[in-house]
Amino acid sequence: MTVSRMREWTEEQTCLFQESLLNWYQTEQRLLPWRENTDPYRVWVSEIMLQQTQVATVIPYFLRFMEWFPSIQALAEAPEDRLLKAWEGLGYYSRVRNMQTAAKQIMTDYGGKMPKRPEDISALKGIGPYTAGAIASICFHLPEPAVDGNVMRIYSRLFSICDDIAQAKTRKIFEGKVRQTISPTQPGDFNQALMDLGATVCTPTSPKCDICPLAAYCSAHHAGRMTDYPVKTKKPKPVPVYYLAQVIQNSRGEFLLEQRNSQGVLSGMWTFPLREVTKAAYRCYLDGWRSYQQSKEAPTLFDLVAEDDGETQANAFLEELAVFGSQAVWQKQPVGEVTHIFSHLKWFILLASGFERAGSELTLKENQRWVAPEDFAAFVFPKPQQKMVALLYKNNILKSVSDS
């Protein structure tokens, strides 16, 4: 076959391709409960359940769901707790809430029957491009693409498509390719055949090209580059960084803020003083707090830091702590934890709240300043600082004007 090297297929080649796929599907298709007929309600429910969920998991859920809610009307009228019970363990619970919203839409707008126009289908809550295409093609025999992860994998191999499937816009490229090649007479079977092929033959890691009905048409197979496709960039996981935040008030009710240096993340911005600690230390403080929380003799965060063996703690921080320990009175209980994800970093911030010790003025560093809460508005706070301030309000360490 020379077909595989062609980027565009002739009409005849396209027909042969469709035939190969459909013939394979006829003999190899999986027998699944939602394939007993093409009732739009059953197809709809199955497609929603199958989003990010494997077939074997879905089957028992599907059967029970059909018993409990046998029609669109039954779904529309179902009590929410019953609905959630039916979904318990499936995950992505907004799926079932959206489905009921859509069921009500269908009852009021379409007399209780699934609309047939693709644009009407995809306007329903929880039905996106994939599911709309699946329903339109399976139930109403419209040549609509239903592009999911499987289809992108198969087509990227068929045509050696290098576009990054992690990017949202790439889906349109594949939809275009499917529109060019979908069977006009059996679009539903065609789409379902792709799903089965992706699940059982054209698998992510070790595709079974020797039994694949499309091998003769497959560019990647011809080049022996099956596992180079699909191209998917994986973004590096944000590196965790751990901080203690020193939330200190003086007798005038002002808070100590510190300006970050001109290098690195959030350069020049103002936050509560943040001191980086190791992961081990951070965990130690969290655990220490939790285990002490029952007893009356709960330590302050800085007691725990002082107990630290030093190996998990930077010396400079310990020295600074000695000063703060003597000049500030720390609360026994933690304020709480704040996390924030940057593109490359994930900050974990444990907040400790304290007060300047009476009669001993805190010695401020060059980049530190006392600031009244009323003046916070004059600062452009970075997101982590905003989250910390919000947490202080929540814990009534900061009082909003309306409360007072």
Place this chain on the structure above:
DNA sequence: AAGTCGGGGGA
């Protein structure tokens, strides 16, 4: 465009 939402299975 990126973050969020769950849980199970396989490498």
Place this chain on the structure above:
DNA sequence: TCCCCAGACTT
């Protein structure tokens, strides 16, 4: 542990 799976919605 990490990635993947019949994705869609929100910000």
